[in-house]
Amino acid sequence: MRYVCSICGYVYDPAEGDPENNIAAGTSFDDVPADWACPVCGASKDNFEPES
Numbered sequence: 001m002r003y004v005c006s007i008c009g010y011v012y013d014p015a016e017g018d019p020e021n022n023i024a025a026g027t028s029f030d031d032v033p034a035d036w037a038c039p040v041c042g043a044s045k046d047n048f049e050p051e052s
Helices: none
Strands: 003-005 048-050
Touching: none
Parallel strands: none
Antiparallel strands: 003 048
């Protein structure tokens, strides 16, 4: 499942991960560290919602 930042609209896709911030492809959103932040706007993980 993909997750969307409610502030800027960035989409976290588990298939792609966030390699620039050491999140490997295939990492589910639940396994992303709690201190990870949106790579576009810096919002916390709590600001992400499942993509509908």
